[in-house]
Amino acid sequence: MSVLDAIGDTPLIRLTRITAGLAAEVHLKAEFLNPGGSVKDRAALAMVQAAEESGELLPGGVIVEGTSGNTGIGLAMIAAQRGYRALVVVPDKSSEEKIKTLRAYGAEVVITVGGVPREDPRHVSQVAARLAAETPGGWLAGQYDNPANPGAHLATTGPEIWRQTGRRITHFVAGIGTGGTISGAGAFLRKTGTVTIVGADPENSVYGGGDGSPYYVESIGHYVHPATDQDVWPQSYHPQVVDRIERVSDRESIEMTRRLAREEGILAGASTGTAVVAALRVAQGLHPGSLVVVLAPDSGRAYLSKYFDDGWLRRAGFPAPPAPGPLVGDVPATAPLLLAADATVRDLPARTGPDTVAILVLPRRGRPISDPAPGDVIGAVPLAATAGAAPDTPLTTFAQPPLPPVGINEPAIEALARTPPDTTRLAVLTDGRITGIVTRPSLTALTSNEPAS
Numbered sequence: 143m144s145v146l147d148a149i150g151d152t153p154l155i156r157l158t159r160i161t162a163g164l165a166a167e168v169h170l171k172a173e174f175l176n177p178g179g180s181v182k183d184r185a186a187l188a189m190v191q192a193a194e195e196s197g198e199l200l201p202g203g204v205i206v207e208g209t210s211g212n213t214g215i216g217l218a219m220i221a222a223q224r225g226y227r228a229l230v231v232v233p234d235k236s237s238e239e240k241i242k243t244l245r246a247y248g249a250e251v252v253i254t255v256g257g258v259p260r261e262d263p264r265h266v267s268q269v270a271a272r273l274a275a276e277t278p279g280g281w282l283a284g285q286y287d288n289p290a291n292p293g294a295h296l297a298t299t300g301p302e303i304w305r306q307t308g309r310r311i312t313h314f315v316a317g318i319g320t321g322g323t324i325s326g327a328g329a330f331l332r333k334t335g336t337v338t339i340v341g342a343d344p345e346n347s348v349y350g351g352g353d354g355s356p357y358y359v360e361s362i363g364h365y366v367h368p369a370t371d372q373d374v375w376p377q378s379y380h381p382q383v384v385d386r387i388e389r390v391s392d393r394e395s396i397e398m399t400r401r402l403a404r405e406e407g408i409l410a411g412a413s414t415g416t417a418v419v420a421a422l423r424v425a426q427g428l429h430p431g432s433l434v435v436v437l438a439p440d441s442g443r444a445y446l447s448k449y450f451d452d453g454w455l456r457r458a459g460f461p462a463p464p465a466p467g468p469l470v471g472d473v474p475a476t477a478p479l480l481l482a483a484d485a486t487v488r489d490l491p492a493r494t495g496p497d498t499v500a501i502l503v504l505p506r507r508g509r510p511i512s513d514p515a516p517g518d519v520i521g522a523v524p525l526a527a528t529a530g531a532a533p534d535t536p537l538t539t540f541a542q543p544p545l546p547p548v549g550i551n552e553p554a555i556e557a558l559a560r561t562p563p564d565t566t567r568l569a570v571l572t573d574g575r576i577t578g579i580v581t582r583p584s585l586t587a588l589t590s591n592e593p594a595s
C-alpha cells in the first residue's frame with residue numbers, strides 16, 4: 143500500500159452534542175483524515191491520474207498549480223510519491239505554515255502578489271499558467287476548470303457517503319470553493335432521487351448572492367476583486383446540482399469551528415464551521431429518520447494561530463474569552479465617515495468637524511458602502527487636508543495609509559502597543575468590520591486612568 147492508497151474512505155462521525163434537541167441525525171464526513179490532511183487529496187489524485195492517462199503529464203514531468211491551499215499540498219504529496227517535480231504558486235498573504243508544508247513535501251514555491259484582479263499578469267492563476275507553459279514537461283493541474291476535480295467526488299466521495307449511511311442520507315451539506323466537492327458528490331447523491339444538496343457559503347460570497355466583498359473564512363466562497371471586469375465562476379462548480387444555499391456569517395462560522403473542537407472533539411478548519419452551521423439549520427426543520435451529512439474539508443491544525451487563537455479573535459473584533467483590563471470598546475467611538483474610493487471633494491458632507499477623517503472604501507456593485515472589512519479600505523483622508531481644494535479634486539489626492547485596525551474587545555494596552563505611535567486614530571473592528579473610530583489619546587487615557595486631553 144502506498145500513501146496514495148490511503149486517500150479516501152474517510153469515516154463518517156455522528157455529531158452528538160451540538161445537535162442536542164434535533165430530531166434528525168447529523169454525521170460529519172471527516173475529510174481531514176486524508177493523508178495530505180484534506181478533501182483536496184482526492185481531486186489532486188484524480189487530476190494527476192487523468193493527466194497521466196491522457197499523456198499531458200509524462201514521467202519526470204512538472205506538476206504546476208496556483209494555490210496557497212490544500213490542493214497544492216495534495217499535489218505536492220502525490221508528486222513526491224510518484225517522482226514528479228511540483229511547482230506551486232502562492233499569493234504573498236499565504237501563511238508561513240502553508241508555505242512550509244509545501245516545502246516539506248519537496249515542492250518549489252513561487253510567491254506572487256495577492257489581492258490583484260484576475261486579469262492582472264501577477265495573479266496567482268496567471269503566473270501558474272505562464273510557468274506551466276514555460277517549463278519543459280510542465281502540466282497545469284487547473285483545479286478550477288479541471289473536470290477530474292468534480293469527477294473525483296462523483297466517483298468516490300458520493301458513493302462512499304451513500305454506502306456509509308446505508309442509503310439513509312436525506313441531505314448533503316458542503317462548502318463551495320472550486321465547487322468540485324459539492325458538484326461531484328452532489329451529482330451522485332442527487333441521482334438517487336432522495337437527497338437534497340445544500341451549499342454552505344460565506345455571507346459575502348457571490349455564490350449565495352453576496353456582493354463578493356472580503357470575508358474571513360478561507361478556501362470557500364467566491365470573492366470578487368472590485369477592479370475585476372468580468373467575474374468568472376469555476377467550471378468545476380455546477381450550480382444546477384445545488385438545491386439551495388445557506389449563507390453563513392464569519393462570526394457564526396468561527397464560533398462553530400471552536401465549538402466543534404470543544405464540544406465534539408473535532409478539530410477542523412473554519413470552512414467546516416460554515417458547513418456545520420448550515421447543516422444545523424437544515425436539520426432544524428427535519429423529522430426523525432432524516433439524516434444530514436456535512437463534509438469537513440480540513441483540520442484545525444492549519445489555523446491554530448487564527449480561529450483558535452484568542453488574541454487573533456480579539457484583534458479582529460470577534461467574540462473571545464474576556465481579556466483583562468480596559469478594552470478598546472470601553473472608549474466611545476465615533477461613526478466612521480465612509481466614502482467611495484472615487485469620491486471627490488464635492489462628495490464630502492456639508493457639516494463635518496475639523497478633525498474628521500474619511501475612510502476611502504473600494505466600491506461594490508450595487509451595494510451602498512457600509513461596514514467595510516480592512517481589505518475594502520484603500521486609505522484615510524483627514525478632511526482638514528482638503529480645505530480650499532477644488533470640488534472635483536479626487537479624495538485619493540489626500541489619501542494617507544488606512545487607519546490601523548484594532549478589535550473592539552482587544553485590551554486597550556495591547557492595541558496601543560502594536561499600532562504605530564504616530565497614528566492618532568484607529569479603526570475599530572467588530573466581527574471583522576470597521577464599525578467606529580477611536581483616538582489614541584482616548585485609549586491612552588483609559589489605560590492610565592487619566593481624562594483624555
Ligand code: PMP
Nearest residue numbers: 318319320321322323361413439
Ligand atoms: N474547505 C477547504 C479548507 C478547502 O481547502 C477547500 C478547497 N478549496 C474547500 C473547502 C472547498 O472544496 P471545493 O474546492 O471542492 O469546492
